[in-house]
Amino acid sequence: MNSLVTSNIRQRPLRSTISVIGVALGVALVMLFTGLARGMSNDLQRRSSNLRGEIIFTRKGAIQLTSSSTNLSMKYVDRLRQIEGVEAVTPVIRYIYPSGSVGVDQIEGVEWSDFARMNNLQIAQGRGPEASDELVIDETKAKRNHPVGSSLKIFGDKLYRVVGIYTPESGARAKLTLASLQETLEAQGKCTYVLVKVKQSVDPIAVAKRIDQELPGNNVQLTRDVFTSVESSIPNLGIFLRVLVGLAAIISALVVMLAMYTTITERTREIGILKAMGASRSYIISEIEREALVISALGLVVGFILAVAAGFFIHKATGLIFEYGWLWALTAAMIGLVGGAVGAFYPAVRAANLDPVNALAYE
Amino acid sequence: MVRILKADNLEKTYRVGKVDVPALRGVSLSVERGEFVAVMGPSGCGKSTMLHLLGGLLTPTKGRIIIDGEDLTAASDAKRTDIRRRKIGFVFQRFNLFPTLTADGNLRLAERIQGNGGGDASRRREVLRLLRLEDKMHHKPLELSGGEQQRVALARAVITQPAIVLADEPTGNLDSDNSAIVLNMFQELNRQFNQTIIMITHNPEAAAACGRIIQMRDGHIV
Numbered sequence: 302m303n304s305l306v307t308s309n310i311r312q313r314p315l316r317s318t319i320s321v322i323g324v325a326l327g328v329a330l331v332m333l334f335t336g337l338a339r340g341m342s343n344d345l346q347r348r349s350s351n352l353r354g355e356i357i358f359t360r361k362g363a364i365q366l367t368s369s370s371t372n373l374s375m376k377y378v379d380r381l382r383q384i385e386g387v388e389a390v391t392p393v394i395r396y397i398y399p400s401g402s403v404g405v406d407q408i409e410g411v412e413w414s415d416f417a418r419m420n421n422l423q424i425a426q427g428r429g430p431e432a433s434d435e436l437v438i439d440e441t442k443a444k445r446n447h448p449v450g451s452s453l454k455i456f457g458d459k460l461y462r463v464v465g466i467y468t469p470e471s472g473a474r475a476k477l478t479l480a481s482l483q484e485t486l487e488a489q490g491k492c493t494y495v496l497v498k499v500k501q502s503v504d505p506i507a508v509a510k511r512i513d514q515e516l517p518g519n520n521v522q523l524t525r526d527v528f529t530s531v532e533s534s535i536p537n538l539g540i541f542l543r544v545l546v547g548l549a550a551i552i553s554a555l556v557v558m559l560a561m562y563t564t565i566t567e568r569t570r571e572i573g574i575l576k577a578m579g580a581s582r583s584y585i586i587s588e589i590e591r592e593a594l595v596i597s598a599l600g601l602v603v604g605f606i607l608a609v610a611a612g613f614f615i616h617k618a619t620g621l622i623f624e625y626g627w628l629w630a631l632t633a634a635m636i637g638l639v640g641g642a643v644g645a646f647y648p649a650v651r652a653a654n655l656d657p658v659n660a661l662a663y664e
Numbered sequence: 665m666v667r668i669l670k671a672d673n674l675e676k677t678y679r680v681g682k683v684d685v686p687a688l689r690g691v692s693l694s695v696e697r698g699e700f701v702a703v704m705g706p707s708g709c710g711k712s713t714m715l716h717l718l719g720g721l722l723t724p725t726k727g728r729i730i731i732d733g734e735d736l737t738a739a740s741d742a743k744r745t746d747i748r749r750r751k752i753g754f755v756f757q758r759f760n761l762f763p764t765l766t767a768d769g770n771l772r773l774a775e776r777i778q779g780n781g782g783g784d785a786s787r788r789r790e791v792l793r794l795l796r797l798e799d800k801m802h803h804k805p806l807e808l809s810g811g812e813q814q815r816v817a818l819a820r821a822v823i824t825q826p827a828i829v830l831a832d833e834p835t836g837n838l839d840s841d842n843s844a845i846v847l848n849m850f851q852e853l854n855r856q857f858n859q860t861i862i863m864i865t866h867n868p869e870a871a872a873a874c875g876r877i878i879q880m881r882d883g884h885i886v
Contacts, residue, residue, distance in 0.1 A: 304769070304773075305762065305764070305765065305773065308762075308764035308765050308769065309764055311764070312763075312764040570760070571762060573760075574760045574762070575777070576721070576745070577719070577721060577748070577754045577756075577760075578748075578749070578754070578773075578774055578777050578820075579745055579746070579748040579749025579750070579752070579777055579778070580745070580749070580777045581742065581745050581746070581749075582742070582745075584777060657721045658716055658721050658722055661721075661756070661760070
């Protein structure tokens, strides 16, 4: 296409590339942040959905997104077992600790055979944990260079041997014995929560109410409600994401505005020629807007590729999970395009308002 | 004869700081269709200002301009642009081609601005043949000689069949050989298409190629 728009973009490769990268960075930022929030949220929900116990019994505030407490007395295990409608119970310690790559990681202490039976976990390789320095991991963690027989460092320099790989993924990706974790945390006789499985054909809500009546002062929640989406668990995450989207839009608009403003200054004389040829104000504005939109569209494509590539490499390096949704992709696309169009508008109007004689005399 | 341009008592005063500087002091001019008119005069006598006024790039302080039956001075800025698009073709001393476009791209841009995206194929063939540009269409301006660039600029000015071509020293940047070629092209266009042309020039030989010569001095036609 032999048009001013495409020829200008080709003629000024550095300016065009910088503009495209500017838009791409805005788009990639939105995609990466929203993809990370969505990926981690979905991952958490996927894993928690594999817990077959319908009720979680805990002390109030014991389970947070990035912390947990081991403050529930084990005496509740037997008392829960006796409540009508309860089929099985199993205590769990959920321990969240700082991790070098991801920031935080979690580990669970369980009575393996009871926990595995309740949640239909199978040992795909090796065996369940028995000794205090043994643990089992899920297949996702195993893929990150942790085969059976390898060691994992937790709690500083303490080494744990991987003795088995279980499937499907459920809760924390690494599990050791409840006794081992109680001993390490010096929390004998304590756990974080008790997972309760109700009898078949019994309404879990009714059982939860019964537990609440019989053991008041504790927290009784349906499992499906505990591990809600990360987006709703982290206070103000939604606002943060929206602010990020707004910032990305502003960055895109500013980059395009700066690029187009520079272009208009460089091309003052050409605008004078256009005016001498009878180009209307709307024609000049539309030419500049079209150029900005082509740059923005290229920025979108590069931004999406950048986001997918960055997500892939970050996942490889840290295990963080990115899942990109159509809605956010559409939002990112709108940001790129609308940001570009808005950014180009002022330079375009300025160009359209140039005095033709002065513009023609511009050196 | 059909009158294509009539300018009555044109005045143009520029404001420089707090001082009014008169550039035109009552110029009247009438041009018939098919005329080839040269405008001569010393630098600063108001030639370019008059050309810009006739082309609707400037508005006069006083006076009236009628181009092909349309009053340029009474028109709004948008209307003046519209008249310029439909009725006027400009040729400049510095060619003023778009450097990023090929010769063909420059011509098509003029057609697109006129709202004729597809162009008039037969008109295009005729113009290119007349200006001997058929084999230069895919070259960018920097790949063309000065004379070739000015011929492309001329082709761009006439491709949309304007009522009048306004040329501001079109041979001013050319050597004598290329000046002669370009002047010859102006004459050919004038003869074969009955194209009305007003050309500013300092060159008496160029002026001699025109049918009429207007002399200007100190903002007046003398």
